[in-house]
Amino acid sequence: MADEPVLEVGQFYELVTFQLEAALGRRHPRWVRGEVAKVYEKTHLYLDLVDAGSTSNDAKRPVLNAHCWASQWNPLKRKLADDGVTLKPGVIISCFGYVDLYAPQGRIGFTVTAIDVEGLLGDVARRRQELIARLRDDGLLEANKNRPLSPVPLRVGLVASPGTEGYSDFTGQLLKSGFGFEILLAATAVQGEAAPAQIVSALEALDQNGVDLICVVRGGGSKGDLACFDDERVARAIAASSTPVFTGIGHTGDESIADLVAHTKSITPTKLGEDIVNLVAQWHERNVRVPAQRILGATEAILDEATEYVGERRRTMIFAVRDRLKLEERHLRATRERLVLQSDHLLSAAGQMLTSVRQLLGAYDPVKRLAQGWAIVTVADGRVVRRLEDVALGDVVRVRLSDGTFASTVEQKDGERS
Amino acid sequence: MTIGDWNEAATELNEIVSSFDEGEVSVDDLFVKLERATQIIESLEARLDATKAKVEELAPRIARAAESE
Numbered sequence: 001m002a003d004e005p006v007l008e009v010g011q012f013y014e015l016v017t018f019q020l021e022a023a024l025g026r027r028h029p030r031w032v033r034g035e036v037a038k039v040y041e042k043t044h045l046y047l048d049l050v051d052a053g054s055t056s057n058d059a060k061r062p063v064l065n066a067h068c069w070a071s072q073w074n075p076l077k078r079k080l081a082d083d084g085v086t087l088k089p090g091v092i093i094s095c096f097g098y099v100d101l102y103a104p105q106g107r108i109g110f111t112v113t114a115i116d117v118e119g120l121l122g123d124v125a126r127r128r129q130e131l132i133a134r135l136r137d138d139g140l141l142e143a144n145k146n147r148p149l150s151p152v153p154l155r156v157g158l159v160a161s162p163g164t165e166g167y168s169d170f171t172g173q174l175l176k177s178g179f180g181f182e183i184l185l186a187a188t189a190v191q192g193e194a195a196p197a198q199i200v201s202a203l204e205a206l207d208q209n210g211v212d213l214i215c216v217v218r219g220g221g222s223k224g225d226l227a228c229f230d231d232e233r234v235a236r237a238i239a240a241s242s243t244p245v246f247t248g249i250g251h252t253g254d255e256s257i258a259d260l261v262a263h264t265k266s267i268t269p270t271k272l273g274e275d276i277v278n279l280v281a282q283w284h285e286r287n288v289r290v291p292a293q294r295i296l297g298a299t300e301a302i303l304d305e306a307t308e309y310v311g312e313r314r315r316t317m318i319f320a321v322r323d324r325l326k327l328e329e330r331h332l333r334a335t336r337e338r339l340v341l342q343s344d345h346l347l348s349a350a351g352q353m354l355t356s357v358r359q360l361l362g363a364y365d366p367v368k369r370l371a372q373g374w375a376i377v378t379v380a381d382g383r384v385v386r387r388l389e390d391v392a393l394g395d396v397v398r399v400r401l402s403d404g405t406f407a408s409t410v411e412q413k414d415g416e417r418s
Numbered sequence: 419m420t421i422g423d424w425n426e427a428a429t430e431l432n433e434i435v436s437s438f439d440e441g442e443v444s445v446d447d448l449f450v451k452l453e454r455a456t457q458i459i460e461s462l463e464a465r466l467d468a469t470k471a472k473v474e475e476l477a478p479r480i481a482r483a484a485e486s487e
Contacts, residue, residue, distance in 0.1 A: 289483060292480045292481070292483040292484035295480055296477060296480055296481060296484055299473055299477070303466070303469065303470055303473065306424075306462075306466050307466060309428070310459060310462045310463055313431050313435060313455075313459060313462075314459050316435050316438075317434070317435060317438070317452065317456070317459065320435060320438030320439065321438070321448065321452050323438075324438060324443060324445075324448055325448070328445050
Protein backbone atom coordinates (compact mmCIF):
# COMPACT_ATOMS: atom_id res chain seq x y z
CA MET A 1 0.00 0.00 0.00
CA ALA A 2 2.93 2.33 0.78
CA ASP A 3 4.08 2.05 -2.82
CA GLU A 4 0.70 3.06 -4.19
CA PRO A 5 -0.15 6.79 -4.30
CA VAL A 6 -3.09 7.70 -2.20
CA LEU A 7 -5.75 9.57 -4.24
CA GLU A 8 -8.06 12.18 -3.05
CA VAL A 9 -11.75 11.53 -3.76
CA GLY A 10 -11.78 14.04 -6.55
CA GLN A 11 -8.64 12.52 -8.01
CA PHE A 12 -10.25 9.11 -7.78
CA TYR A 13 -13.32 10.27 -9.67
CA GLU A 14 -11.10 11.90 -12.26
CA LEU A 15 -9.37 8.56 -12.72
CA VAL A 16 -12.65 6.69 -12.89
CA THR A 17 -14.03 9.23 -15.32
CA PHE A 18 -10.94 8.92 -17.43
CA GLN A 19 -11.12 5.17 -17.47
CA LEU A 20 -14.85 5.12 -18.14
CA GLU A 21 -14.56 7.64 -20.92
CA ALA A 22 -11.70 5.72 -22.40
CA ALA A 23 -13.83 2.58 -22.48
CA LEU A 24 -17.47 3.77 -22.70
CA GLY A 25 -17.25 7.55 -23.03
CA ARG A 26 -18.48 9.98 -25.63
CA ARG A 27 -16.01 8.64 -28.15
CA HIS A 28 -16.95 5.07 -27.47
CA PRO A 29 -20.72 5.02 -27.40
CA ARG A 30 -22.53 1.69 -27.04
CA TRP A 31 -25.97 0.28 -27.55
CA VAL A 32 -27.71 -0.76 -24.36
CA ARG A 33 -31.01 -2.61 -24.31
CA GLY A 34 -33.31 -2.48 -21.32
CA GLU A 35 -36.85 -2.36 -20.10
CA VAL A 36 -38.19 0.99 -19.01
CA ALA A 37 -38.79 0.79 -15.28
CA LYS A 38 -39.50 4.47 -14.73
CA VAL A 39 -39.89 7.37 -17.08
CA TYR A 40 -39.93 11.06 -16.30
CA GLU A 41 -39.90 14.01 -18.57
CA LYS A 42 -39.15 17.57 -17.64
CA THR A 43 -37.58 19.32 -20.57
CA HIS A 44 -35.19 16.41 -20.69
CA LEU A 45 -36.07 12.74 -20.60
CA TYR A 46 -35.11 10.60 -17.64
CA LEU A 47 -35.35 6.83 -17.74
CA ASP A 48 -34.57 4.00 -15.36
CA LEU A 49 -33.64 0.99 -17.43
CA VAL A 50 -33.47 -2.54 -16.05
CA ASP A 51 -32.88 -5.95 -17.54
CA ALA A 52 -35.91 -7.09 -19.48
CA GLY A 53 -38.01 -9.51 -17.50
CA SER A 54 -36.44 -8.70 -14.12
CA THR A 55 -38.69 -7.90 -11.23
CA SER A 56 -38.68 -4.95 -8.91
CA ASN A 57 -38.63 -7.38 -6.00
CA ASP A 58 -35.07 -8.25 -6.90
CA ALA A 59 -33.09 -5.91 -4.68
CA LYS A 60 -29.95 -6.58 -6.64
CA ARG A 61 -31.46 -5.85 -9.99
CA PRO A 62 -29.15 -3.53 -11.92
CA VAL A 63 -30.61 -0.16 -12.82
CA LEU A 64 -29.23 2.20 -15.43
CA ASN A 65 -30.11 5.85 -14.92
CA ALA A 66 -30.36 7.15 -18.44
CA HIS A 67 -31.18 10.59 -19.62
CA CYS A 68 -31.64 12.25 -22.94
CA TRP A 69 -31.04 15.93 -23.15
CA ALA A 70 -33.72 18.07 -24.71
CA SER A 71 -31.63 18.81 -27.80
CA GLN A 72 -31.72 15.11 -28.68
CA TRP A 73 -34.99 14.24 -27.00
CA ASN A 74 -37.30 16.70 -28.76
CA PRO A 75 -36.75 15.40 -32.32
CA LEU A 76 -36.83 11.85 -30.98
CA LYS A 77 -40.02 12.57 -29.12
CA ARG A 78 -41.73 13.87 -32.26
CA LYS A 79 -40.70 10.84 -34.27
CA LEU A 80 -41.90 8.45 -31.60
CA ALA A 81 -45.21 10.29 -31.35
CA ASP A 82 -45.67 10.17 -35.11
CA ASP A 83 -45.17 6.43 -34.99
CA GLY A 84 -47.49 5.99 -32.06
CA VAL A 85 -44.82 4.94 -29.61
CA THR A 86 -45.03 6.02 -26.02
CA LEU A 87 -42.16 5.40 -23.69
CA LYS A 88 -43.76 3.94 -20.64
CA PRO A 89 -42.86 1.30 -18.09
CA GLY A 90 -42.61 -2.13 -19.65
CA VAL A 91 -41.42 -0.93 -23.03
CA ILE A 92 -38.13 -2.43 -24.07
CA ILE A 93 -35.84 -0.08 -25.90
CA SER A 94 -32.32 -0.01 -27.23
CA CYS A 95 -30.46 3.22 -26.50
CA PHE A 96 -27.26 4.46 -28.03
CA GLY A 97 -25.11 6.57 -25.75
CA TYR A 98 -22.25 6.80 -23.43
CA VAL A 99 -21.42 6.68 -19.78
CA ASP A 100 -21.05 9.70 -17.64
CA LEU A 101 -20.21 10.02 -14.04
CA TYR A 102 -21.79 12.59 -11.78
CA ALA A 103 -19.25 12.91 -9.08
CA PRO A 104 -21.24 15.07 -6.64
CA GLN A 105 -23.62 12.15 -6.15
CA GLY A 106 -21.21 9.43 -7.00
CA ARG A 107 -23.56 8.16 -9.65
CA ILE A 108 -22.97 6.65 -13.00
CA GLY A 109 -25.40 7.66 -15.68
CA PHE A 110 -26.02 7.00 -19.34
CA THR A 111 -26.47 9.81 -21.81
CA VAL A 112 -28.76 8.73 -24.59
CA THR A 113 -28.01 10.15 -28.02
CA ALA A 114 -30.28 7.88 -30.06
CA ILE A 115 -33.07 5.39 -29.61
CA ASP A 116 -33.66 2.42 -31.88
CA VAL A 117 -37.01 3.54 -33.19
CA GLU A 118 -37.23 0.77 -35.75
CA GLY A 119 -36.74 -1.76 -33.02
CA LEU A 120 -39.29 -0.02 -30.91
CA LEU A 121 -41.77 -0.05 -33.78
CA GLY A 122 -41.11 -3.72 -34.23
CA ASP A 123 -41.86 -4.19 -30.62
CA VAL A 124 -45.04 -2.12 -30.93
CA ALA A 125 -46.07 -4.22 -33.91
CA ARG A 126 -45.34 -7.39 -32.02
CA ARG A 127 -47.40 -6.24 -29.07
CA ARG A 128 -50.18 -5.22 -31.44
CA GLN A 129 -50.21 -8.69 -32.97
CA GLU A 130 -50.20 -10.20 -29.52
CA LEU A 131 -53.20 -8.06 -28.59
CA ILE A 132 -55.04 -9.08 -31.76
CA ALA A 133 -54.28 -12.72 -30.99
CA ARG A 134 -55.63 -12.34 -27.46
CA LEU A 135 -58.77 -10.70 -28.74
CA ARG A 136 -59.19 -13.42 -31.34
CA ASP A 137 -58.65 -16.14 -28.74
CA ASP A 138 -61.29 -14.52 -26.56
CA GLY A 139 -63.69 -14.39 -29.49
CA LEU A 140 -63.81 -10.61 -29.36
CA LEU A 141 -62.90 -9.78 -32.95
CA GLU A 142 -66.32 -10.94 -34.12
CA ALA A 143 -68.36 -10.25 -30.98
CA ASN A 144 -69.62 -6.80 -31.92
CA LYS A 145 -69.97 -7.72 -35.60
CA ASN A 146 -72.62 -10.23 -34.57
CA ARG A 147 -74.76 -7.59 -32.84
CA PRO A 148 -78.02 -7.10 -34.77
CA LEU A 149 -78.21 -3.72 -36.43
CA SER A 150 -81.43 -1.74 -36.46
CA PRO A 151 -82.78 -1.55 -40.02
CA VAL A 152 -83.21 2.18 -39.60
CA PRO A 153 -80.54 3.47 -37.18
CA LEU A 154 -81.73 6.96 -36.37
CA ARG A 155 -80.73 7.10 -32.68
CA VAL A 156 -76.98 7.51 -32.93
CA GLY A 157 -74.69 7.42 -29.92
CA LEU A 158 -71.56 9.41 -30.62
CA VAL A 159 -68.20 9.06 -28.92
CA ALA A 160 -66.22 12.08 -30.04
CA SER A 161 -64.64 15.33 -29.01
CA PRO A 162 -67.03 18.20 -29.76
CA GLY A 163 -65.54 21.00 -31.79
CA THR A 164 -63.06 18.80 -33.57
CA GLU A 165 -62.99 18.49 -37.32
CA GLY A 166 -63.91 14.81 -37.12
CA TYR A 167 -66.96 15.61 -35.00
CA SER A 168 -68.12 18.31 -37.41
CA ASP A 169 -67.49 16.17 -40.48
CA PHE A 170 -69.51 13.30 -39.04
CA THR A 171 -72.45 15.24 -37.62
CA GLY A 172 -72.56 17.39 -40.76
CA GLN A 173 -73.34 14.36 -42.89
CA LEU A 174 -76.19 13.30 -40.62
CA LEU A 175 -77.70 16.76 -40.28
CA LYS A 176 -77.67 17.57 -43.97
CA SER A 177 -79.24 14.22 -44.88
CA GLY A 178 -82.75 15.42 -44.09
CA PHE A 179 -83.47 12.31 -42.04
CA GLY A 180 -84.51 12.66 -38.40
CA PHE A 181 -81.29 11.54 -36.78
CA GLU A 182 -81.09 11.90 -33.02
CA ILE A 183 -77.48 12.23 -31.86
CA LEU A 184 -76.62 11.39 -28.28
CA LEU A 185 -73.12 12.71 -27.64
CA ALA A 186 -70.78 11.25 -25.06
CA ALA A 187 -67.91 13.70 -25.17
CA THR A 188 -64.44 12.30 -24.61
CA ALA A 189 -60.84 13.11 -25.23
CA VAL A 190 -59.76 11.32 -28.40
CA GLN A 191 -56.03 11.37 -27.79
CA GLY A 192 -53.70 11.22 -24.87
CA GLU A 193 -53.37 9.15 -21.77
CA ALA A 194 -56.85 9.91 -20.45
CA ALA A 195 -58.64 9.06 -23.67
CA PRO A 196 -58.97 5.24 -23.38
CA ALA A 197 -60.71 5.33 -20.00
CA GLN A 198 -63.06 8.10 -21.15
CA ILE A 199 -63.89 6.25 -24.35
CA VAL A 200 -64.63 3.08 -22.40
CA SER A 201 -66.97 4.99 -20.05
CA ALA A 202 -68.69 6.66 -23.00
CA LEU A 203 -69.22 3.33 -24.76
CA GLU A 204 -70.71 1.78 -21.64
CA ALA A 205 -73.01 4.75 -21.00
CA LEU A 206 -74.31 4.85 -24.57
CA ASP A 207 -74.77 1.08 -24.60
CA GLN A 208 -77.12 1.48 -21.64
CA ASN A 209 -78.99 4.30 -23.37
CA GLY A 210 -80.72 2.16 -25.97
CA VAL A 211 -79.26 3.87 -29.01
CA ASP A 212 -79.43 2.10 -32.38
CA LEU A 213 -75.69 2.22 -32.87
CA ILE A 214 -72.61 3.84 -31.37
CA CYS A 215 -70.16 5.76 -33.53
CA VAL A 216 -66.57 6.30 -32.44
CA VAL A 217 -65.26 9.25 -34.37
CA ARG A 218 -61.83 10.84 -34.61
CA GLY A 219 -60.26 12.87 -37.41
CA GLY A 220 -56.86 12.16 -38.87
CA GLY A 221 -53.66 12.35 -36.87
CA SER A 222 -50.34 10.72 -36.15
CA LYS A 223 -50.08 7.21 -34.86
CA GLY A 224 -49.38 8.67 -31.48
CA ASP A 225 -52.53 10.78 -31.63
CA LEU A 226 -54.56 7.72 -32.49
CA ALA A 227 -52.88 5.35 -30.04
CA CYS A 228 -55.93 5.34 -27.79
CA PHE A 229 -57.82 3.44 -30.46
CA ASP A 230 -55.27 0.64 -30.21
CA ASP A 231 -55.83 0.40 -26.49
CA GLU A 232 -56.91 -3.01 -25.26
CA ARG A 233 -59.46 -1.52 -22.86
CA VAL A 234 -61.17 0.30 -25.73
CA ALA A 235 -61.12 -2.84 -27.85
CA ARG A 236 -62.68 -4.91 -25.11
CA ALA A 237 -65.33 -2.28 -24.39
CA ILE A 238 -66.33 -2.23 -28.06
CA ALA A 239 -66.50 -6.01 -28.15
CA ALA A 240 -68.58 -6.09 -24.98
CA SER A 241 -71.07 -3.52 -26.20
CA SER A 242 -74.48 -5.00 -26.95
CA THR A 243 -75.00 -2.11 -29.35
CA PRO A 244 -73.29 -2.22 -32.74
CA VAL A 245 -70.22 0.05 -32.70
CA PHE A 246 -69.16 1.82 -35.89
CA THR A 247 -65.77 3.50 -36.20
CA GLY A 248 -64.78 6.46 -38.30
CA ILE A 249 -61.17 7.04 -37.35
CA GLY A 250 -59.19 9.03 -39.79
CA HIS A 251 -55.94 7.13 -39.76
CA THR A 252 -53.63 6.81 -42.69
CA GLY A 253 -51.71 3.66 -41.85
CA ASP A 254 -52.83 0.39 -40.34
CA GLU A 255 -56.39 0.20 -39.18
CA SER A 256 -56.76 0.55 -35.46
CA ILE A 257 -57.60 -2.25 -33.08
CA ALA A 258 -60.90 -0.45 -32.52
CA ASP A 259 -61.60 -0.84 -36.24
CA LEU A 260 -60.83 -4.54 -36.04
CA VAL A 261 -63.30 -5.25 -33.26
CA ALA A 262 -65.97 -2.80 -34.42
CA HIS A 263 -69.18 -3.91 -36.10
CA THR A 264 -68.39 -1.73 -39.10
CA LYS A 265 -65.51 0.60 -39.88
CA SER A 266 -65.31 3.55 -42.21
CA ILE A 267 -62.08 5.20 -43.23
CA THR A 268 -62.99 8.71 -42.05
CA PRO A 269 -65.67 10.43 -39.96
CA THR A 270 -67.16 11.87 -43.15
CA LYS A 271 -67.33 8.43 -44.74
CA LEU A 272 -68.89 7.00 -41.59
CA GLY A 273 -71.59 9.69 -41.70
CA GLU A 274 -72.23 8.91 -45.37
CA ASP A 275 -72.42 5.18 -44.66
CA ILE A 276 -74.99 5.64 -41.90
CA VAL A 277 -77.05 8.03 -44.01
CA ASN A 278 -76.93 5.42 -46.78
CA LEU A 279 -78.23 2.75 -44.39
CA VAL A 280 -81.23 4.93 -43.55
CA ALA A 281 -81.64 5.98 -47.18
CA GLN A 282 -81.74 2.35 -48.29
CA TRP A 283 -84.37 1.58 -45.64
CA HIS A 284 -86.32 4.65 -46.72
CA GLU A 285 -86.09 3.54 -50.33
CA ARG A 286 -87.35 0.04 -49.53
CA ASN A 287 -89.96 0.94 -46.95
CA VAL A 288 -91.16 4.42 -47.88
CA ARG A 289 -90.35 5.62 -51.39
CA VAL A 290 -91.02 2.44 -53.36
CA PRO A 291 -94.23 1.57 -51.42
CA ALA A 292 -95.40 5.18 -51.84
CA GLN A 293 -94.86 4.94 -55.59
CA ARG A 294 -96.72 1.65 -55.69
CA ILE A 295 -99.60 3.09 -53.66
CA LEU A 296 -99.85 6.07 -55.99
CA GLY A 297 -99.80 3.84 -59.05
CA ALA A 298 -102.29 1.36 -57.62
CA THR A 299 -104.60 4.16 -56.44
CA GLU A 300 -104.60 5.69 -59.89
CA ALA A 301 -105.30 2.31 -61.49
CA ILE A 302 -108.16 1.52 -59.07
CA LEU A 303 -109.77 4.91 -59.61
CA ASP A 304 -109.39 4.63 -63.38
CA GLU A 305 -110.92 1.17 -63.32
CA ALA A 306 -113.79 2.26 -61.07
CA THR A 307 -114.46 5.34 -63.21
CA GLU A 308 -114.44 3.24 -66.36
CA TYR A 309 -116.74 0.68 -64.71
CA VAL A 310 -119.34 3.20 -63.57
CA GLY A 311 -119.30 4.96 -66.95
CA GLU A 312 -119.67 1.69 -68.81
CA ARG A 313 -122.56 0.58 -66.56
CA ARG A 314 -124.24 3.93 -67.07
CA ARG A 315 -123.96 3.64 -70.87
CA THR A 316 -125.11 0.03 -70.75
CA MET A 317 -128.18 0.92 -68.70
CA ILE A 318 -129.12 3.74 -71.06
CA PHE A 319 -128.83 1.50 -74.12
CA ALA A 320 -130.57 -1.41 -72.40
CA VAL A 321 -133.56 0.71 -71.38
CA ARG A 322 -133.70 2.38 -74.79
CA ASP A 323 -133.63 -1.01 -76.52
CA ARG A 324 -136.26 -2.35 -74.19
CA LEU A 325 -138.58 0.60 -74.83
CA LYS A 326 -138.06 0.38 -78.58
CA LEU A 327 -138.99 -3.28 -78.45
CA GLU A 328 -142.19 -2.46 -76.58
CA GLU A 329 -143.01 0.31 -79.07
CA ARG A 330 -142.53 -2.06 -81.97
CA HIS A 331 -144.73 -4.62 -80.29
CA LEU A 332 -147.49 -2.10 -79.62
CA ARG A 333 -147.29 -0.78 -83.16
CA ALA A 334 -147.58 -4.26 -84.57
CA THR A 335 -150.53 -5.00 -82.30
CA ARG A 336 -152.25 -1.80 -83.31
CA GLU A 337 -151.78 -2.56 -86.99
CA ARG A 338 -153.11 -6.05 -86.50
CA LEU A 339 -156.18 -4.69 -84.71
CA VAL A 340 -156.91 -2.22 -87.50
CA LEU A 341 -156.76 -4.99 -90.10
CA GLN A 342 -158.99 -7.20 -88.03
CA SER A 343 -161.50 -4.36 -87.55
CA ASP A 344 -161.77 -3.78 -91.27
CA HIS A 345 -162.35 -7.42 -91.77
CA LEU A 346 -165.00 -7.53 -89.08
CA LEU A 347 -166.76 -4.49 -90.45
CA SER A 348 -166.81 -5.96 -93.90
CA ALA A 349 -168.24 -9.18 -92.59
CA ALA A 350 -170.84 -7.29 -90.63
CA GLY A 351 -171.82 -5.32 -93.76
CA GLN A 352 -172.20 -8.50 -95.71
CA MET A 353 -174.32 -9.96 -92.96
CA LEU A 354 -176.47 -6.87 -92.88
CA THR A 355 -176.96 -7.05 -96.62
CA SER A 356 -178.02 -10.65 -96.33
CA VAL A 357 -180.39 -9.85 -93.53
CA ARG A 358 -181.66 -6.89 -95.42
CA GLN A 359 -182.28 -9.11 -98.44
CA LEU A 360 -183.88 -11.68 -96.25
CA LEU A 361 -186.08 -9.12 -94.64
CA GLY A 362 -187.04 -7.76 -98.05
CA ALA A 363 -188.60 -11.05 -98.83
CA TYR A 364 -191.00 -10.43 -95.99
CA ASP A 365 -191.91 -6.86 -96.97
CA PRO A 366 -195.86 -6.61 -96.72
CA VAL A 367 -195.95 -4.12 -99.57
CA LYS A 368 -194.24 -6.64 -101.83
CA ARG A 369 -196.64 -9.33 -100.59
CA LEU A 370 -199.73 -7.11 -101.22
CA ALA A 371 -198.38 -6.42 -104.70
CA GLN A 372 -198.19 -10.16 -105.22
CA GLY A 373 -201.99 -10.41 -104.41
CA TRP A 374 -201.82 -10.96 -100.74
CA ALA A 375 -204.31 -9.05 -98.51
CA ILE A 376 -204.31 -8.03 -94.87
CA VAL A 377 -207.65 -8.36 -93.04
CA THR A 378 -208.21 -6.42 -89.90
CA VAL A 379 -211.18 -6.15 -87.56
CA ALA A 380 -212.62 -2.93 -86.33
CA ASP A 381 -210.16 -2.44 -83.56
CA GLY A 382 -207.28 -2.91 -85.97
CA ARG A 383 -206.25 -6.42 -85.03
CA VAL A 384 -205.00 -8.55 -87.91
CA VAL A 385 -207.19 -11.52 -88.55
CA ARG A 386 -204.94 -14.53 -88.55
CA ARG A 387 -207.35 -17.34 -87.74
CA LEU A 388 -211.08 -18.02 -88.30
CA GLU A 389 -211.74 -17.69 -84.67
CA ASP A 390 -210.56 -14.06 -84.80
CA VAL A 391 -213.89 -13.17 -86.55
CA ALA A 392 -217.50 -14.05 -86.15
CA LEU A 393 -220.17 -14.28 -88.77
CA GLY A 394 -221.56 -10.91 -89.49
CA ASP A 395 -218.37 -9.06 -88.43
CA VAL A 396 -217.33 -6.26 -90.72
CA VAL A 397 -213.72 -6.54 -91.57
CA ARG A 398 -211.38 -4.29 -93.56
CA VAL A 399 -209.43 -5.80 -96.34
CA ARG A 400 -206.18 -4.07 -97.39
CA LEU A 401 -204.84 -4.58 -100.87
CA SER A 402 -201.73 -3.11 -102.57
CA ASP A 403 -203.56 -0.08 -103.72
CA GLY A 404 -206.25 0.47 -101.02
CA THR A 405 -208.82 -1.06 -98.68
CA PHE A 406 -212.45 -2.11 -98.74
CA ALA A 407 -214.90 -3.36 -96.10
CA SER A 408 -216.41 -6.77 -96.12
CA THR A 409 -218.89 -8.71 -94.00
CA VAL A 410 -218.14 -12.24 -92.79
CA GLU A 411 -220.91 -14.39 -94.09
CA GLN A 412 -219.36 -17.83 -93.93
CA LYS A 413 -216.40 -19.52 -92.28
CA ASP A 414 -214.96 -22.65 -93.75
CA GLY A 415 -212.14 -24.22 -91.90
CA GLU A 416 -209.36 -26.05 -93.89
CA ARG A 417 -208.53 -29.59 -93.13
CA SER A 418 -204.98 -30.04 -92.15
CA MET B 419 -133.71 0.71 -49.97
CA THR B 420 -130.15 1.05 -48.88
CA ILE B 421 -127.20 0.54 -51.17
CA GLY B 422 -124.45 -1.77 -49.98
CA ASP B 423 -120.72 -1.27 -50.12
CA TRP B 424 -118.95 -0.87 -53.45
CA ASN B 425 -118.77 -4.58 -54.24
CA GLU B 426 -122.36 -5.24 -53.16
CA ALA B 427 -123.61 -2.27 -55.18
CA ALA B 428 -121.59 -3.33 -58.22
CA THR B 429 -123.00 -6.86 -57.95
CA GLU B 430 -126.57 -5.56 -57.76
CA LEU B 431 -125.94 -3.24 -60.70
CA ASN B 432 -124.45 -6.06 -62.76
CA GLU B 433 -127.50 -8.21 -62.02
CA ILE B 434 -129.82 -5.46 -63.23
CA VAL B 435 -127.80 -5.03 -66.43
CA SER B 436 -127.79 -8.82 -66.96
CA SER B 437 -131.57 -8.95 -66.56
CA PHE B 438 -131.83 -6.35 -69.33
CA ASP B 439 -129.38 -8.28 -71.50
CA GLU B 440 -131.39 -11.45 -71.04
CA GLY B 441 -134.71 -9.74 -71.72
CA GLU B 442 -136.12 -10.56 -68.33
CA VAL B 443 -137.40 -7.08 -67.58
CA SER B 444 -141.12 -6.44 -68.05
CA VAL B 445 -142.34 -2.97 -68.85
CA ASP B 446 -143.84 -2.73 -65.39
CA ASP B 447 -140.43 -3.57 -63.85
CA LEU B 448 -138.47 -1.43 -66.25
CA PHE B 449 -138.99 1.83 -64.42
CA VAL B 450 -138.33 0.28 -61.03
CA LYS B 451 -135.14 -1.35 -62.22
CA LEU B 452 -133.99 1.74 -64.09
CA GLU B 453 -134.63 3.87 -61.05
CA ARG B 454 -132.69 1.44 -58.85
CA ALA B 455 -129.83 1.25 -61.33
CA THR B 456 -129.71 5.04 -61.47
CA GLN B 457 -129.59 5.24 -57.68
CA ILE B 458 -126.74 2.76 -57.59
CA ILE B 459 -124.79 4.49 -60.36
CA GLU B 460 -125.19 7.88 -58.71
CA SER B 461 -124.15 6.42 -55.38
CA LEU B 462 -121.07 4.83 -56.94
CA GLU B 463 -120.19 8.07 -58.72
CA ALA B 464 -120.60 10.04 -55.51
CA ARG B 465 -118.34 7.63 -53.65
CA LEU B 466 -115.87 7.74 -56.50
CA ASP B 467 -115.82 11.54 -56.53
CA ALA B 468 -115.38 11.61 -52.75
CA THR B 469 -112.56 9.09 -52.98
CA LYS B 470 -110.90 11.03 -55.80
CA ALA B 471 -111.09 14.21 -53.75
CA LYS B 472 -109.44 12.48 -50.80
CA VAL B 473 -106.83 10.96 -53.08
CA GLU B 474 -106.07 14.35 -54.60
CA GLU B 475 -105.57 15.69 -51.11
CA LEU B 476 -103.34 12.82 -50.02
CA ALA B 477 -101.51 12.07 -53.26
CA PRO B 478 -99.10 15.05 -53.03
CA ARG B 479 -98.13 13.93 -49.53
CA ILE B 480 -97.50 10.40 -50.74
CA ALA B 481 -95.73 11.79 -53.80
CA ARG B 482 -93.34 13.71 -51.57
CA ALA B 483 -92.35 10.41 -49.96
CA ALA B 484 -92.16 8.75 -53.35
CA GLU B 485 -89.97 11.45 -54.83
CA SER B 486 -87.66 11.97 -51.79
CA GLU B 487 -84.20 10.45 -51.91
